[in-house]
Amino acid sequence: MRTLSAYQDFIDFFAEINWKEIWRGSEQTIQMLGFSMLFTVLLGLALGVLLFLTTRGQLLENKIVYTVLSYVINILRSVPFIILMISIIPLTKIIVGTSIGVKGAIPPLVIAAAPFFARLVETALREVDRGVIEAAQAMGASKWTIIWRVMLREARTGIIAAITITAVTLVSYTAMAGAIGAGGLGDLAIRYGYQRFRPDILVVTVGLLIVLVQLLQTLGDWLVRRLTRK
């Protein structure tokens, strides 16, 4: 009988939840994550490759470009996300026309995550054996070919791992973005869980965020395993 009543308590605990709202929150989180990941990968990959190539001794060695880029990235990375988000509101309005909702969250998410991802890409490219790049040069490959067909190819597992880490980081950023009106699961957790003291909603939203992170990590690890040739 006791187990039955524990079960009943469990059901009752979640009885008041508006699942429609939870569903909408999940949708918004996924949207924020998807779009910000897309732009983060595009921008961060370009930055990371540029950062790597302009390093001393690399194909496009350029001290000025490297130093400037490196400083900007360090600065962006050292500002806490929530502060970054608030301080670039005018810029966000210029880019997407609003600073709230899913749309308003994407520019700050990308600006926060792209530098982080760029550093990870740079590190992944450093792992590529110099000898392989040299062999391609010796075969008469152009710089462009070397970037696409040798460096990015050889670094692919490192880059996928970087994408995974960045996606997981972005999940927590989207939750923070919820605090200033971006919507999503984070917004639900703060509005209900914190401000109206609804532990049931807190438990559900946090649970969903955990599931999301687990899924992303599992998918990333699986891809890395599949593509490893060492």
Next chain:
Amino acid sequence: MKKPSTSFKINQVLRSELINIPLNLCLYNPPSPVWHYDGGITLIQLEGISKRYKNGKLVTTAVDNVSLTINKGDIFGIIGHSGAGKSTLIRCVNLLERPTEGRVIVGGTDLTALKSGMLQDARKRIGMIFQHFNLLTTATVRANVAFPLELAKMPRAQIRNRVDELLKLVGLSEHGDKYPAQLSGGQKQRVGIARALANNPHVLLCDEATSALDPQTTSSILSLLLDINRQLGITILLITHEMNVIRSICNRVAVMDKGRVVETGDVLDVFLKPQMQVTKDFVAQVADTIDSGHFDNRPEGIVVRVHFIGEVTYEPILYEEVKKTSATFAILQGTVSRMKDTPYGQLVVELRGSAADTGSVLEGLRKRGLDVEVIG
């Protein structure tokens, strides 16, 4: 383990007529067992190459004013100790390293004067293999070999055939779908060789190509290189720190020390009569050479060193010449061996008899083409 018979494979491939080698190269004659290669056609000319690295105030001179001529058909070896500048020099040949001074002329073209697009095209005809193979780890053996062909914009169907041929040439037909991590060191180097030969280069650069391999694998790779040189007429420039590599396949050698070329010439000449101390040390690596320092002060007669080179090594010349007189001889030390294909021998003998007799023996030996040196 049996050594793969690569020459047989190469013949098959040549007969398939799919390799597109200029006729004059197909008719390339394997070098006859004569050790002089004078009057060849120059393929690579290095003129006053220097390479300096600046590191703050410190300047390292890795290569110091090196000039070398490598002829078509040569297997030219550069030997030197670690840090002598060999890698830097060979990397200057395809401008992986741009020399601080000097010109690199390959096949009549001054590479140092080319713009990057033209240099990329020139590099497609200069194959290179590496100590650590440097294969794409994420690509199969086939894809690795296909890579330079794709760079040269060969049509897809043709690439497939060409890759088949090349894999057959290096004896890896069964391993096309493997990844480099699944291959042994020797097999990886074979992939490297197939890749380097893909665009029919006129020269193959080898940077310590066998230094990461065990002796048996080394000799199978060396014999593959020798076959490639003979059957395809590809000139080979290799660097090594092992005299054994030079002796097995090279016809010409340059010795490097502290960035300079200190001695250069035909392998047999350098091997049998090394001039500089570094060279002597390298020659001593190969155990069957003889050291003739201990034969002076023999009271009875004169001590002479006789060099046999070529087929005369196996002729009873010494016996015949001594028999003509009443002189006698004692062998103090000797060796008979082979360098690449050339038999050679070195004997230190003591000749006993009257001055007239020993004199006529020496003259007789010299007349029959032996190199005779009185050393005591």
